[in-house]
Amino acid sequence: MVDRPKKPSALATTPGLPPQAQVNISHSNSRVSAVLPTGESVEILLYGATIISWKDAKGNEKLWLSEAAKLDGSKAVRGGVPLVFPVFGTAPDHAPTSKLPQHGFARSSRWEFLGKSTSESSTLSSSSAGDDSVKLDFGLSPSNLSEESRKAWPFEFGLIYSVTLGRESLTTSLVVRNEGEKAWEFQTLMHTYFRIKDISQISITGLESSPYTDKVLSGASFTSPSTALTLSSKTDRVYTPAGGPSSAVIIKEGGKKKFGIVRDNMSEVVVWNPWAEDARGMADFSPNEGYKEMLCVEAGAVKGWQKLEQGETWEGGQVIMAAN
Numbered sequence: 132m133v134d135r136p137k138k139p140s141a142l143a144t145t146p147g148l149p150p151q152a153q154v155n156i157s158h159s160n161s162r163v164s165a166v167l168p169t170g171e172s173v174e175i176l177l178y179g180a181t182i183i184s185w186k187d188a189k190g191n192e193k194l195w196l197s198e199a200a201k202l203d204g205s206k207a208v209r210g211g212v213p214l215v216f217p218v219f220g221t222a223p224d225h226a227p228t229s230k231l232p233q234h235g236f237a238r239s240s241r242w243e244f245l246g247k248s249t250s251e252s253s254t255l256s257s258s259s260a261g262d263d264s265v266k267l268d269f270g271l272s273p274s275n276l277s278e279e280s281r282k283a284w285p286f287e288f289g290l291i292y293s294v295t296l297g298r299e300s301l302t303t304s305l306v307v308r309n310e311g312e313k314a315w316e317f318q319t320l321m322h323t324y325f326r327i328k329d330i331s332q333i334s335i336t337g338l339e340s341s342p343y344t345d346k347v348l349s350g351a352s353f354t355s356p357s358t359a360l361t362l363s364s365k366t367d368r369v370y371t372p373a374g375g376p377s378s379a380v381i382i383k384e385g386g387k388k389k390f391g392i393v394r395d396n397m398s399e400v401v402v403w404n405p406w407a408e409d410a411r412g413m414a415d416f417s418p419n420e421g422y423k424e425m426l427c428v429e430a431g432a433v434k435g436w437q438k439l440e441q442g443e444t445w446e447g448g449q450v451i452m453a454a455n
């Protein structure tokens with residue numbers, strides 16, 4: 132063998148290049164995951180562009196995912212962050228969306244992965260700074276829909292859903308565009324299942340003195356008290372926070388801040404926990420006692436309808452901050 136004393140010792144790495152976010156496509160091209168150089172990670176199913184995992188640098192999972200969730204594209208995912216579009220729940224009285232299944236088709240259609248972009252920390256001078264965040268873009272258009280969904284909602288649209296993993300935050304944002312000539316209306320919601328330790332220790336602030344409808348009480352309207360919200364039975368409420376469409380909602384556990392949610396152009400916040408009986412009634416909800424370890428706080432635009440004329444665009448989203 133020829134001796135090469137000056138042989139490069141590490142062809143695989145480029146000296147001087149700061150650490151990069153890693154993006155992987157796996158499970159026969161059906162999942163996209165990203166890991167920051169500091170260890171935070173996110174995993175997204177192309178089915179529904181559903182975020183199924185978000186972990187901090189220590190590997191602690193922030194989202195609740197049912198042990199019986201279907202991850203094979205046969206059913207909307209029970210857990211993580213399913214995306215609701217173009218209807219929240221069902222809307223039998225709204226003719227254009229009346230034929231759609233509960234929560235629409237976005238969570239049960241296969242999206243396209245459009246690619247990633249990264250951004251570095253603000254300490255630009257430091258050459259050792261690595262990627263501080265990674266943004267993954269997903270797209271959905273009529274050509275991705277099943278024939279059934281196409282028939283049920285025959286409008287021309289384009290969606291771009293961006294999931295940005297940061298050091299301490301996860302940002303989800305949606306751009307909705309009317310690509311056709313006819314105007315149409317939609318609702319949307321980011322159905323986040325937060326992982327918690329004990330529902331009895333949870334309090335939520337940011338929803339005080341705010342109008343809400345209670346789906347447990349046949350959609351009756353109320354104004355919430357000026358105190359934090361706690362949960363002790365089945366809860367399914369649609370709040371319009373008095374602080375406006377970008378006011379923060381804070382989830383505390385045992386009095387300590389656990390998550391903060393800041394919305395952009397999302398006027399409503401849905402709070403849902405099925406509690407014991409309904410959890411048992413859902414075939415894909417496991418374990419039965421899992422309702423104690425999850426809480427859905429969902430940012431959405433779900434009261435009334437967002438109307439888009441030809442060529443118009445709507446944009447909205449949320450930033451979720453996780454405390455350690």
Ligand SMILES: O=P(O)(O)OC[C@H]1O[C@H](O)[C@H](O)[C@@H](O)[C@@H]1O
Binds near residue numbers: 403
């Ligand atoms: O069972 P799903 O279709 O996933 O819906 C789960 C829940 O979503 C939202 O939180 C609604 O407000 C609830 O009424 C519904 O039960």
